[in-house]
Amino acid sequence: MDTTQLLKGVLDLAVLAVLKEEDGYGYDILRRLRAAGLGDVGDASVYGTLRRLFQAGCLTAYVVPSEEGPHRKYYALNEIGRDQLQRSGKVWRTFASTMDTLLADRGMVA
Amino acid sequence: MNEVADYVAQVRTALADLPPAIRDELLDDLPEHLAEVAAEGEGSLTERLGPPTAYAAELRAAAGAPAGRGRMPAMDARLHDVVVQARARLQAADAKTGPLIGYEKTSDFLRLLRPAWWVLRGYLAAMAVAYLLSNGPIGLLPRFEMGDSTVAGVVALVLFVIVSIWLGRRGSRLPRVPRLVLWAGIALLMLPAAVSLFEADEDAVREPYQGVSETYNDVGSVYVYDEQGRPLVNARVFDQFGNLVQPGVWWCPNEGGGMTTEVFPTCANPQPVNWQPAYVPPPPARGIPQSPSPAPEPTASPEPAPAPTGTPQPSATPTPAPTATG
Numbered sequence: 001m002d003t004t005q006l007l008k009g010v011l012d013l014a015v016l017a018v019l020k021e022e023d024g025y026g027y028d029i030l031r032r033l034r035a036a037g038l039g040d041v042g043d044a045s046v047y048g049t050l051r052r053l054f055q056a057g058c059l060t061a062y063v064v065p066s067e068e069g070p071h072r073k074y075y076a077l078n079e080i081g082r083d084q085l086q087r088s089g090k091v092w093r094t095f096a097s098t099m100d101t102l103l104a105d106r107g108m109v110a
Numbered sequence: 111m112n113e114v115a116d117y118v119a120q121v122r123t124a125l126a127d128l129p130p131a132i133r134d135e136l137l138d139d140l141p142e143h144l145a146e147v148a149a150e151g152e153g154s155l156t157e158r159l160g161p162p163t164a165y166a167a168e169l170r171a172a173a174g175a176p177a178g179r180g181r182m183p184a185m186d187a188r189l190h191d192v193v194v195q196a197r198a199r200l201q202a203a204d205a206k207t208g209p210l211i212g213y214e215k216t217s218d219f220l221r222l223l224r225p226a227w228w229v230l231r232g233y234l235a236a237m238a239v240a241y242l243l244s245n246g247p248i249g250l251l252p253r254f255e256m257g258d259s260t261v262a263g264v265v266a267l268v269l270f271v272i273v274s275i276w277l278g279r280r281g282s283r284l285p286r287v288p289r290l291v292l293w294a295g296i297a298l299l300m301l302p303a304a305v306s307l308f309e310a311d312e313d314a315v316r317e318p319y320q321g322v323s324e325t326y327n328d329v330g331s332v333y334v335y336d337e338q339g340r341p342l343v344n345a346r347v348f349d350q351f352g353n354l355v356q357p358g359v360w361w362c363p364n365e366g367g368g369m370t371t372e373v374f375p376t377c378a379n380p381q382p383v384n385w386q387p388a389y390v391p392p393p394p395a396r397g398i399p400q401s402p403s404p405a406p407e408p409t410a411s412p413e414p415a416p417a418p419t420g421t422p423q424p425s426a427t428p429t430p431a432p433t434a435t436g
Contacts, residue, residue: 008171011172025146026139026143026146027143027150042159042160042165042168043147043158043165044159044164044165044166044167044168045168045171045172047139047143047172048136048168048170048171048172048173049173051135051136051138051139051173052172052173052174055135069145069146069149070142070146071142072146073139073142073143
């Protein structure tokens, strides 16, 4: 199964989760997602997801000037974002464990 | 930096079909973001992020924007939008104007008129074909130069109408290309037919020369003579505005003793009806200046002739033509 198809559904959750530990700018968030094992995630997907979450009011943004290189736009979770992360996280855990059980019962392991 | 601007521009083009507000919102931060990306690694943006079109497609999907129309270029997309909008407006107008004539939609009513249109179309096509084949003057019936032209015309008219009705019944079942060819052909035939119809209409309502006062309402033609009473051949009469005076109906005596419609002054033998050779018109009642006429064609009648009209009015009546005030 193509991971990118799966990612579409849970990228919101992944980005929110990554931002829970620390604020981040676009490329930094992408790097952290990849470091966490989501190697297939594309830059445009992360950028688009950030724009959408920001539009939906889940994120706040602030610009950090940089002496060397371009200014960076940092994104941070706000109340709505944290709330969304809580609910989506719960849905995902339930869904994932259901799928785990379903597959484990039929002798499949990761 | 140029590389980033370039890349952003190409992404923007690929998203050209999105509503401008959504597209601008999506691309708002892209230059800054790509600058970060560019600053943090090796290689060109295209090498690291893939082609701008692919980036745009991924961005579109991730941001939840409506799916693109494949590889439709921006221009086509804009045209497509115009067509879609025009169609929507037409449909709205269709539904809105229908109740005015007691129908749900105006198109419902127009659909009822289709057989009438087929008949009219057959008539117009017959007229157009007759016109193209004969080059003659066109009347209200198609005329063909063979046998009894009226009978041939009526037979052709009936045949054209039958074919048109048959095509109308069959037309919607034709495949797309023959149907388009049929429509184009019909449009081509309609053009000369419509033009000749308007011409015929114009002829029907055309009024005789308007510049002449009521005294001359019945004047069908004007003949110009010199002082000795000799007709001036090929003379033309102009009014004070320099317009050629051409009374409404032009009759010329023909060889058989009858009359033929002609356009003055093109009568072969420019003699008035009941021409009396002995008649010498009296000198002009008032002095008419000998200055050259202001008429556009000075050769026609350099001296504004006393110009008595023909016999219908034997008294020397100067034409209202070239006067000193001109």
